[in-house]
Amino acid sequence: MITGPVLAIETSCDETAAAVVEGRVVRSSVVASQADLHAPYGGVVPEVAARHHIGTVNAVVDRALAEAGLRLADTAAVAVTRRPGLIGALLVGVATAKALAYAARKPLLMVDHLHGHVCASWLAPLALDPPFVSLIASGGHTRLDLVRDWRAPEPLGQTLDDAAGEAIDKGARLLGLPYPGGPALERLARDGDRDAFTFPVGLAGRPPGLDFSYAGVKTALLYRVRELGEAGTAERRADLAASYQEAVVRPLADRLMRAAERTGVTAVAIGGGVAANGRLRELVRAAAEARGLRVAIPDRALCTDNAAMIGAAAHFADPVPWPDYLALDAMATAPPGGIAA
Amino acid sequence: MLERADGGGRRVLEAAHHLLAAAGLEVGEIDRIVVGLGPGGFTGLRIGIATALALGQALSVPVEGASTLEALALGIADAGAGHPAPILAPATDARRREVFAAAYRVVPGGLEEVLAPAAWHPPDLAGALAGVGAAQGAAVLVAGDGARLPGLDHPGLSVLAPGSPAQRVRAVNLVRRVAQAGPRPVAPAYLRLPDAEENRLRRLTATGATP
Ligand SMILES: [Zn+2]
Numbered sequence: 388m389i390t391g392p393v394l395a396i397e398t399s400c401d402e403t404a405a406a407v408v409e410g411r412v413v414r415s416s417v418v419a420s421q422a423d424l425h426a427p428y429g430g431v432v433p434e435v436a437a438r439h440h441i442g443t444v445n446a447v448v449d450r451a452l453a454e455a456g457l458r459l460a461d462t463a464a465v466a467v468t469r470r471p472g473l474i475g476a477l478l479v480g481v482a483t484a485k486a487l488a489y490a491a492r493k494p495l496l497m498v499d500h501l502h503g504h505v506c507a508s509w510l511a512p513l514a515l516d517p518p519f520v521s522l523i524a525s526g527g528h529t530r531l532d533l534v535r536d537w538r539a540p541e542p543l544g545q546t547l548d549d550a551a552g553e554a555i556d557k558g559a560r561l562l563g564l565p566y567p568g569g570p571a572l573e574r575l576a577r578d579g580d581r582d583a584f585t586f587p588v589g590l591a592g593r594p595p596g597l598d599f600s601y602a603g604v605k606t607a608l609l610y611r612v613r614e615l616g617e618a619g620t621a622e623r624r625a626d627l628a629a630s631y632q633e634a635v636v637r638p639l640a641d642r643l644m645r646a647a648e649r650t651g652v653t654a655v656a657i658g659g660g661v662a663a664n665g666r667l668r669e670l671v672r673a674a675a676e677a678r679g680l681r682v683a684i685p686d687r688a689l690c691t692d693n694a695a696m697i698g699a700a701a702h703f704a705d706p707v708p709w710p711d712y713l714a715l716d717a718m719a720t721a722p723p724g725g726i727a728a
Numbered sequence: 729m730l731e732r733a734d735g736g737g738r739r740v741l742e743a744a745h746h747l748l749a750a751a752g753l754e755v756g757e758i759d760r761i762v763v764g765l766g767p768g769g770f771t772g773l774r775i776g777i778a779t780a781l782a783l784g785q786a787l788s789v790p791v792e793g794a795s796t797l798e799a800l801a802l803g804i805a806d807a808g809a810g811h812p813a814p815i816l817a818p819a820t821d822a823r824r825r826e827v828f829a830a831a832y833r834v835v836p837g838g839l840e841e842v843l844a845p846a847a848w849h850p851p852d853l854a855g856a857l858a859g860v861g862a863a864q865g866a867a868v869l870v871a872g873d874g875a876r877l878p879g880l881d882h883p884g885l886s887v888l889a890p891g892s893p894a895q896r897v898r899a900v901n902l903v904r905r906v907a908q909a910g911p912r913p914v915a916p917a918y919l920r921l922p923d924a925e926e927n928r929l930r931r932l933t934a935t936g937a938t939p
Pocket of ligand 1: 504659660691692
């Protein structure tokens with residue numbers, strides 16, 4: 388395990404991020420979001436993301452070091468997201484991290500992005516310790532893992548089709564909300580009645596398990612929008628948003644509780660972009676408290692993509708000594724099954 | 729200085745390390761970095777440029793850019809014996825049956841651009857180059873791995889035989905080019921918009937909107 392400050396870099400999707408993490412303490416965390424750049428396309432464009440990372444990553448690293456009051460030479464190691472993600476975007480971060488580590492003669496730590504989301508709860512002030520059940524929900528992933536050892540989360544369940552964040556983005560688009568849809572949907576839902584409409588919650592009619600399904604819910608919203616017509620939809624937009632958001636986030640909280648019950652753990656944690664959703668945070672907190680479970684809900688900025696979580700996961704990765712990492716590469720996909728440390 | 733390494737740029741840092749070892753140098757002894765800006769494959773360009781920028785950042789040394797097509801032109805000029813062609817047109821394979829190409833007049837101490845770098849359909853490039861040659865009253869030599877693409881045969885053009893070492897970009901010529909013309913700001917020369925942007929602009933044009 389690395390001791391001392393770690394410079395971490397994350398460029399797997401549309402955020403260019405760098406952070407300095409020392410032990411469980413985040414000394415700095417800088418995120419340059421590209422959301423505005425992708426808005427005209429209604430979603431993240433991989434080539435646009437990669438082009439932006441290369442113009443941004445060095446300045447973001449400089450800022451993270453400056454805010455931590457350190458020079459690169461003072462760090463103990465460089466960490467970087469190697470997978471999964473947009474390959475062109477990942478490669479900018481990996482090439483940058485490798486060259487920084489090489490020139491500064493530091494070890495390199497290669498981190499799995501999903502492991503980063505899990506490890507966000509390791510950081511102070513939450514400083515969670517295993518065992519616990521982790522829920523990760525984002526635009527690309529929706530999964531439950533049993534964490535008995537930070538290094539090897541054990542998969543319990545995952546989405547069988549769309550990710551929760553994908554369902555939120557698609558729903559937001561159907562309601563005419565601008566990209567990125569998550570925050571806009573949440574704002575609109577605040578003025579609506581979440582019981583106004585019922586949308587099918589995934590996997591209805593199947594024995595209660597720990598998997599998720601979101602393909603049906605967006606189709607149900609599409610039908611309801613068609614039924615209501617343009618004027619009707621405009622009039623009931625807030626109710627539609629609130630009911631739809633509830634249909635997406637409630638199964639996340641329910642299955643997280645079910646997983647805690649089945650595994651007998653006394654703590655739960657959430658992470659990923661959807662974990663920044665206020666309604667999900669509220670549901671998880673209330674359900675956990677009702678069951679007497681400890682609950683770790685990271686700051687919103689540590690739920691959406693960031694590099695501090697990569698610095699956290701780096702503490703559980705094997706350091707690759709200088710210069711043995713020169714040929715290491717980024718990967719678009721993670722190996723099947725678990726989240727690798 | 730680095731020659732081309734396999735793997736679309738992914739081995740560039742490894743190659744740099746071996747090169748330094750062969751030269752008996754430590755990475756900390758580098759005092760300036762020159763990087764090829766393209767045009768070329770987007771991913772490879774980004775890996776090369778990200779690597780150069782991060783090395784420069786970590787070592788606090790300047791990173792200077794040079795045009796890959798200009799470096800290629802210098803190499804062709806060196807190998808140009810038997811080709812009395814005052815206008816050189818480096819052309820690299822841009823995939824999608826296109827080439828990245830430009831044209832330069834060889835002048836004392838350097839190159840003078842007579843056709844700006846762009847992605848071309850080979851027949852269009854052949855026509856443009858023949859026009860440049862006729863206007864300047866000079867022969868035009870096309871060379872580079874794009875020169876073998878079909879559609880470049882044109883009575884006004886000669887094509888450098890494939891397999892010549894001059895067909896490849898040499899890193900030493902990037903450095904020479906910076907010495908001749910000064911460094912360019914370090915940013916990839918994509919010469920193409922992202923596909924999603926092309927499509928968006930096409931849709932906007934089709935609907936009569938302004939982008
Ligand atoms: Zn993420």
